[in-house]
Structure formats: C-alpha cells, structure tokens
Amino acid sequence: MIKLHQVSKNFSQFQAIKSVSLVINKGEIHGIIGASGAGKSTLLRLMNLLESPDDGEVEVNDQKLTSLSSIDLRQARKSIGMIFQHFNLVANKTVFENVAVSLELANYPKKERRNRVMECLQFVGLETFMEKYPSQLSGGEKQRVAIARALANNPQVLLCDEPTSSLDPNTTAEILGVLENVNKSLGVTIVIVSHEMEVIKSICNRVTVMTDGEIYEEVSIEPKGIQDIDDSPKRFVEQLTKDGEMHHA
C-alpha cells in the first residue's frame, strides 16, 4: 500500500531522513514512534510528498508519487487523507464548509455534495454541528471534523501526525476509537505518528521505531485495545496516593 524505497530528506545540511525503506501493508494500523526530532513527522509527510525527498522513491496505492507530474500528484493526494496535531481546519469556514471544500477540490458532483458531507459528519458523530465554526468546538470535535474532511473523498490511506497529542486522555480515547472504526469499517490503511506509547500500543498492529532519521526496528504487536479512561476524582486520589501513605488534611 505504501512503499518507501531508500528515501532521504535533508533540511539544508541536516539529514532528517537517512535512506529509509519501509513497507506498510493494506489494512494495517501502522504506528511510528520515536523521540522528538527523530524524523517521524518528516517520514509521514514524505508519504504524500508534503516534503519531497532528496533521494529515493515513494509509492502509495500502486502509484509512484515521486515520478508523477504535479497535476497527477494533486490527483493522487485526493486518495491520501491527512490529519494533524493542530487540526488545521479553516477557521472562517463552518464545519459543513470545511468538509465540503475537500469535495469541491475533487470536483465531486455538486448535487451530491451535501449528502456526502452529511454522511461523513454522521460517521464522526457531528451531524448536528454543521453550522458551527471551529472556534466553537472542543479539540476532540475539531479533530473529528478533520477526520470527516480527510475521509470525504474515500481515501485508501489516512496519515495522522500526532492526532491526539493536544487532546486530554478521554478525548484521546474517543479519537482513537474513531480511527479504529475508520480502519475496521471503511478498510482504510492508517499510519499514526505519535510520541505517546499508550496511543501506539492501543490500536496499532505494526510499529516502526525511529531514531535520528533512521528506523531502529519494526515490531508487530497485538493491539491491546483502547483503555477506558477513569477520570473520576476518586481515581485521581487513588493514583496520587498509590505508592505512599495517605496524608488526609
């Protein structure tokens, strides 16, 4: 589904990605984990050529992106969805418009746009939020809109750059649930970049560990499922005092 062949990326003198080869299979939820600055985001952004490699080949959906004309590349990107840590919604567009613009770009038949937007918003559970603006939404809701927008054109692949890193634990679990659903019920291959081990362990079945612009190791795991988050005050007190003695006032 996604093949990187000896891909390198430099930022002026600095080698951010050093001849990396990686294959991500259809249907996987593939995690990329590593310390900050390891090159995770850069590697992900090479998969839709948001960063163009200095060397090597990138193949997605059986298309060699690195040898496409710019028009064909734009076409190919329409079947590669992407979501971001900071959501990157258009603040001056409503939820509806944010999803619809993705269809506009793909020349989706005008008459059917409205239905398709509604379908996508229903999928992420936000059909009643159509007329709201992003500033009126919580972080989790914004990320759901971003997911709906990314799914609008039925992509084969969804690239996620730290999709839960600015969300609280509860919302993180919610968004991971949505992503799992995207993979299971729509059959979309997902790549998730994260520096949070919990996130990777909960839904990924294959993980690439990165360090200093290189792959340290690839590991297959059994996803351990999304943990229910207990944020009751009782649980907080339990956690705070777990290892020590209680000091009640």
Added chain:
Amino acid sequence: MPEILVQYEAEIWGAIGETFVMVGVSIFAAVLIGLPVGTLLFLCRKGQMIENKFVFSTLNLFVNIIRSFPFLLLVVFLIPFTRFIIGTAIGTAAATIPLSIIAIAHYSRLVEQSLLDVPRGVMEAAISMGASVKEVIFKFLYVEARSGLVLGLTTSIISFISYSTIMGVVGGGGIGDFAIRYGYQQFKTDLMIYMIIIMVILVQLIQFTGTTVSRMIDKR
C-alpha cells in the same frame, strides 16, 4: 448652514467629487494589482508554495523603492510617466497615476502581512487535499485572511485620502487642495476648518465601516 459653505457650495462639491475620483481609482488599483502583488510576495517567499527568489526580490524591491520616496517627490518623478499614460501631467485624471502606484505598493505590503498571519498548517491541509496553487489562494488563504485584508484596505484607503491632499501641486484638486487654496492662502480659516471637519468625518466613516465589516466576517 454657515454662509461661507453656502457661498462655496458648488466648489466644495466639486472638490469632494475630485477626492472621490482620486481615492476611488487608488482603491481600484490597490485591489486589482496590489492584491495579486501582495499574494505573489507571500507565495514566492522562501519555503512557500511557489518559492521564487527572483520574483520575490523584484517585487520586494519595487514596493520598497516606491514606499521610500517622499510622496511629493514621487509625484514629480512620475510626471513623464503620467504624461505618457494620460497625455498630460496636470489635472485630476493625471493625479490618479502616482496615487495608483503608491496605492499598489501600500496595499500589497499589507496583503503580504495578512497572508503571513494565516497558520501554515491550514495551507498544508489544503495541499494534502490536492489543492492547486489557485485553489489554495482562493479557497483557503483569502478565506482565512479576509478580515485582515479588509482592515488593511481600510488603512490603505485612509492613507490614500491623505496622499490625495497633496495632488493640488499637479492640479489634481480635491478637498485638501481646496482647504489650502481657499482656507489657507486666502485666509478663510473658517473654510479651512470646515474642510478639515469633512475629512475627519470621512475618515471616521471609512474606519467604522472597515472595522465593522472585518469583525463581521471574522469567525476565528
């Protein structure tokens, strides 16, 4: 109405009309040429979508040179060019040429600034969705920057009014010129003060409209 205003009513209306022509043409030039120039300045920058050092440096130099001229000197300097375009260097029509040039330089800078305020991530999302340069500009950049673009234009228009008051030197007329010729040179101080009041009202109206519109379309 004060007697002096009644006495000069026709001339005052004429002067207001000249100001409107000069400022109107400036606004037209600002939007029609300044907006694309500002957009190019933004997009051709290092690391932007159509990074192009040559185009960026050229436009940047043009804008800087125009803006570093004392305006009066620019007007004089442009006389041959104005004569070439309009056929004469004197009159309201001729005055619109230097005004348009400064309008383009002025507004393009403000456009560039507004576009720089658009979060980079929004453009990246657009590109990841397969948007072309044109689509990024019209469906994302201008949508996200629209309140800044309106506020910038408001600021520009007020500057154009100020610039237009100088155009008396080439027979451009306008309220400012009227105030100087009748009010100052003929010692009709009250007339000059009335003209200043008209300008203040005009500027207030424009600023109020601009601020209101920009607030209304800002959903950020």
